[in-house]
Amino acid sequence: MLWTDRNFDNGFMESWRELERMSNALSRLSGRTVHEFPLINMWVEGDSVTVTSEIPGIDADDIEISVVGKSLSLRGSRKQDETKENEAYHRRERWNGRFSKIVELPFNVQTDRVDAKFSKGVLSITLPRAEAEKPKKIDIKSGEEVR
Amino acid sequence: MSVTTKDIEKKEAKLREGVERTRSRRVYVPSVDIIEREEDIVLVADMPGVDDKSLDIVLEKDTLTIDGHVEETIPEGHRLTVSEYGIGDYHRVFTLSDEIDKDRINATVKHGVLRLTLPKTAAVKTRRIPVRAEA
Numbered sequence: 001m002l003w004t005d006r007n008f009d010n011g012f013m014e015s016w017r018e019l020e021r022m023s024n025a026l027s028r029l030s031g032r033t034v035h036e037f038p039l040i041n042m043w044v045e046g047d048s049v050t051v052t053s054e055i056p057g058i059d060a061d062d063i064e065i066s067v068v069g070k071s072l073s074l075r076g077s078r079k080q081d082e083t084k085e086n087e088a089y090h091r092r093e094r095w096n097g098r099f100s101k102i103v104e105l106p107f108n109v110q111t112d113r114v115d116a117k118f119s120k121g122v123l124s125i126t127l128p129r130a131e132a133e134k135p136k137k138i139d140i141k142s143g144e145e146v147r
Numbered sequence: 148m149s150v151t152t153k154d155i156e157k158k159e160a161k162l163r164e165g166v167e168r169t170r171s172r173r174v175y176v177p178s179v180d181i182i183e184r185e186e187d188i189v190l191v192a193d194m195p196g197v198d199d200k201s202l203d204i205v206l207e208k209d210t211l212t213i214d215g216h217v218e219e220t221i222p223e224g225h226r227l228t229v230s231e232y233g234i235g236d237y238h239r240v241f242t243l244s245d246e247i248d249k250d251r252i253n254a255t256v257k258h259g260v261l262r263l264t265l266p267k268t269a270a271v272k273t274r275r276i277p278v279r280a281e282a
Contacts, residue, residue: 121259
């Protein structure tokens, strides 16, 4: 059957993703921003980058942070309140579930000097640039000194 | 089709026409869950950046107003390169029905999540109508 044809399906998924990319780009243009949970901001100052993220309602121990090369990965899960019998949701707007988000950093990081804080539901991770990657200043000796 | 990405956004609060804010801050609407239980109604609101000192909950007649003030912490000398969320205060208004015992409302905040317990009045709790089978 045509609709279950694998090639067709792959092509369809490709165009679906393309459509998604386009709609994301459009929503950015129109000022509406939609992103994957958790939302992050990134601040850069010289050889240090700070990533902040709003992850309300979970314990610091439940957030898994790892850095590989230039990728910072945030993982964890937020559980929904268990509903018992005779309980009913009137509104359910809060996000729940497992999350896994990769943030691309502007440079490689000195992984042993990464500092993470979590307060009031806001995570703040400071990552210094890898020493080996820092631009080295090269002194230029004048010809006369060498002589 | 399974779309696995979970897109979320922070919604900015709309102002009523003719009303202006006195603070030049962005104001967001916190996402809430409202769960009705046998004894009470629980309201859970996501308000990252807010703690017990920066939260104002006012009950006037039947109107419950939740306000949260967030201190903007911009790291000194830093340049914002990726911005997925805005930082600002929170504001949301709810109308309570008569069945809430307004004197026993309890509020706690932990990790940026407000949890309001609104107990039902005794009259509401016992309002159960027995159904008899007709012979």
